[in-house]
Amino acid sequence: EAGVAQSPRYKIIEKRQSVAFWCNPISGHATLYWYQQILGQGPKLLIQFQNNGVVDDSQLPKDRFSAERLKGVDSTLKIQPAKLEDSAVYLCASSSDLTASTDTQYFGPGTRLTVL
Amino acid sequence: AQSVSQHNHHVILSEAASLELGCNYSYGGTVNLFWYVQYPGQHLQLLLKYFSGDPLVKGIKGFEAEFIKSKFSFNLRKPSVQWSDTAEYFCAVNAASTSGTYKYIFGTGTRLKVLA
Numbered sequence: 298e299a300g301v302a303q304s305p306r307y308k309i310i311e312k313r314q315s316v317a318f319w320c321n322p323i324s325g326h327a328t329l330y331w332y333q334q335i336l337g338q339g340p341k342l343l344i345q346f347q348n349n350g351v352v353d354d355s356q357l358p359k360d361r362f363s364a365e366r367l368k369g370v371d372s373t374l375k376i377q378p379a380k381l382e383d384s385a386v387y388l389c390a391s392s393s394d395l396t397a398s399t400d401t402q403y404f405g406p407g408t409r410l411t412v413l
Numbered sequence: 414a415q416s417v418s419q420h421n422h423h424v425i426l427s428e429a430a431s432l433e434l435g436c437n438y439s440y441g442g443t444v445n446l447f448w449y450v451q452y453p454g455q456h457l458q459l460l461l462k463y464f465s466g467d468p469l470v471k472g473i474k475g476f477e478a479e480f481i482k483s484k485f486s487f488n489l490r491k492p493s494v495q496w497s498d499t500a501e502y503f504c505a506v507n508a509a510s511t512s513g514t515y516k517y518i519f520g521t522g523t524r525l526k527v528l529a
Contacts (some may be wrong), residue, residue, distance in 0.1 A: 300456070330517070339417070339503050339519030340457075352514045388457070399445050399464040399507070402517070404457040 299323065301405035303389050309411045315377035318408045322370070322391030328352075330402065331364055331374050332388040340388055346372065376410075384412045415440045417506050419520035426494050427528050434489040434523050436478075436504030445507040445515075446487040448478055452500045460502070463487065474498070496529045 302321040310316050322329050328347050332340035343362065344354040348369035357364065361380070366372040376383055386407040394400035418437045426432060438444065445464040451457045461472025468480040478489045487504060504520040 332519075337521070339419075339505075339521045341519070342517055345514070345516075353516055390457075399462070401459045401462065402449075402457075404449075406456055 301389055301391055301403055303387075303405035303408055305408055306406060307409050307411075309413065310379055311413050312381055313378040315375065316379055316410065317373050317375045318387050318389075318410075320372045320374070320389030320405060322372070322389070323393075323403055326391035326393045326403070327369070328392045328394065328400070329366055329372050330388075330390040330392075331372070332390065334386045334388055334407070336385070343374070379410075379412045381412050384410055386410070415506065415508055415516075415518050417504055417518050417520040419502075419504055419523050421523045422521065423524045423526075425526045425528065428496055429493045430527075432489070432491040432494045432498070432525070434502055434504075434525070436487045436489065436520060438485050438487070438504075438506045438518075440485075440506065440508045442509060446478070446480060447505040447507065448472065448476070448487075448489050449503045449505060449519075450500050451503070457503070460489070494525075494527050496527050498525060499527045500525060 331343045334340045343357045344364045345352045346366040349366045364374045386409050388407045389405045390402040392400040392402050416439045420435045447462045448460040449457045450460045461470050463470045463480045471477045501522045501524050503522045
């Protein structure tokens with residue numbers, strides 16, 4: 298079974314530029330998550346999708362971050378414009394259960410973003 | 414607000430030593446509890462989880478965790494660590510939000526280094 302795929306793996310941009318990350322979850326997984334992990338901290342949930350609908354985006358800075366999951370499969374996360382404090386690893390995860398309460402999350406390798 | 418605390422940020426042990434990593438959470442309702450591990454150069458992966466039944470949960474690679482509801486704790490244990498257990502360990506709580514959806518909250522992680 299193929300795992301969660303993410304690209305790019307690394308990205309360096311200057312502040313005020315825009316950037317986009319892509320995630321392809323495990324086939325058939327209904328729930329998809331985007332996390333931000335700042336160095337020295339645990340992953341922080343940014344947004345959770347069930348199929349192509351948003352379940353929770355309460356911690357997504359909506360003035361600069363956006364995410365979509367068209368057709369309930371792949372997802373993109375965009376930052377526009379980026380700030381220095383956005384430097385972090387962006388993790389994508391997926392799980393098969395629609396209720397997403399007890400189900401295991403499967404994580405991708407992450408995208409390491411550096412904002413200069 | 415819900416939170417997860419991992420009190421040990423860095424732990425160094427010799428091989429064969431016993432391990433206990435603390436995890437406490439703040440939430441009064443029903444929770445599902447997880448330990449995830451990230452080995453060097455690898456993705457985050459599930460170590461074990463608890464959502465009901467026997468509060469002593471056994472996971473992969475000889476790890477176990479005990480849910481003590483009265484202490485809001487879910488500590489991870491292993492009787493004898495190996496060099497290959499060197500990794501970062503994250504405790505996570507999945508609890509129902511006010512909207513009825515389940516939200517994952519991760520602790521800040523504990524870096525374990527096992528000396529051969």
